[in-house]
Amino acid sequence: MRYHNITKDDMLNGDGLRVVLWVAGCSHCCKGCHNPVTWDPDGGLLFDEKAKKEIFDQLDKSYISGITFSGGDPLHSANRSEVQNFAKEVKEKYPDKTIWLYTGALWEQIYEEPVMQYLDVVVDGEFIQAQKDNTLLWKGSKNQRVINVQASLVQTDPRDPVLHCKDYASVSDREADTGRMACEGQVSCGCDS
Numbered sequence: 001m002r003y004h005n006i007t008k009d010d011m012l013n014g015d016g017l018r019v020v021l022w023v024a025g026c027s028h029c030c031k032g033c034h035n036p037v038t039w040d041p042d043g044g045l046l047f048d049e050k051a052k053k054e055i056f057d058q059l060d061k062s063y064i065s066g067i068t069f070s071g072g073d074p075l076h077s078a079n080r081s082e083v084q085n086f087a088k089e090v091k092e093k094y095p096d097k098t099i100w101l102y103t104g105a106l107w108e109q110i111y112e113e114p115v116m117q118y119l120d121v122v123v124d125g126e127f128i129q130a131q132k133d134n135t136l137l138w139k140g141s142k143n144q145r146v147i148n149v150q151a152s153l154v155q156t157d158p159r160d161p162v163l164h165c166k167d168y169a170s171v172s173d174r175e176a177d178t179g180r181m182a183c184e185g186q187v188s189c190g191c192d193s
Contacts, residue, residue, distance in 0.1 A: 001082035004037060004044040004072070006054055008064070014100035014121065014138060016065025019058045023047075023069060023083065025076035028104030032129035034140070038072035047082065059094050066098035066120070075103045075110060084115035091118040107147055107161045119149045121164050138164075 002024040013020045025041030026033075037043065045051070058064055067090055074083045087099055098120040103110065107124045110116070123139050123146050131141035138146050151162040 001047045001079050001086075002041065002044040003047050003051065004035075006051060006058075008058065012138075013068040013070055013102070014066065015098065017063055018065050018068045018100070019055055020068045020070055021047075021055065023071040023074050023076075023079045025078040026071055026073040026104065027076060028073060028126050030104065030127040030129070032132065033127060035071070041072075041076060041078035047086075052086070055090075056093070059090065059097055064097070066094070066100065068100040068102070070102045073103050073105070074101050075105055075113065075115075080113070080115070084113075084118070087115055087118040107145065107152070108159050111152065111158050111161075116149055116153060122147045122149050124161075 003021055004024055005020075005022040007020045007022070008017060022035065022038055022044075024038050024044040026039045029036070029039055033039075055067065059067060069083055069087070071079070073079070083101075087101075090097070090099060099118060100121045100123070101115075101119050102123045104126040105124060107122065110122070110124070116122075123144055125141075125144040128141045128143050131143050133140075133142050136142070145161060146164040147161040148164045152158055152160075155162065
């Protein structure tokens with residue numbers, strides 16, 4: 001697996017302050033992608049023990065909520081196996097930290113992937129520029145879904161995803177703003193109200 005960057009991010013790539021691993025390789029190549037430099041699976045740097053240590057050093061901090069796999073696409077064929085192995089390692093070492101993953105694939109196509117057993121949240125679907133909405137948290141376009149992985153997997157029909165929070169894209173901007181303000185001054189997706 002190759003990667004482009006390891007960053008800390010506050011609430012744009014998941015809930016809370018997170019470590020974000022931007023992997024290389026994406027076959028979706030969405031128009032308007034905010035990170036097209038990550039499309040080439042041969043780009044970036046080799047994910048090695050030094051990069052892993054950098055992530056673990058951040059995850060050791062109590063105020064870090066977890067890790068987010070982004071890119072590129074963590075489920076690209078160049079990444080899938082190593083992302084799964086690393087997610088397993090993170091989950092075993094930090095069971096109280098959450099693991100988020102962004103992919104252009106749809107839940108219905110990936111819910112049976114072995115990596116899902118280690119993930120807490122998946123944001124699925126390609127970015128569609130015509131559906132871009134800057135008011136949405138954790139996703140860039142209205143078609144994408146923020147999915148509670150573990151709740152989805154235990155359902156009778158796991159193909160029907162359980163949303164991490166309700167589909168706040170369907171509420172009016174005014175209702176969403178009210179929901180955000182109701183969260184004691186913290187930004188929210190609006191599902192708390």
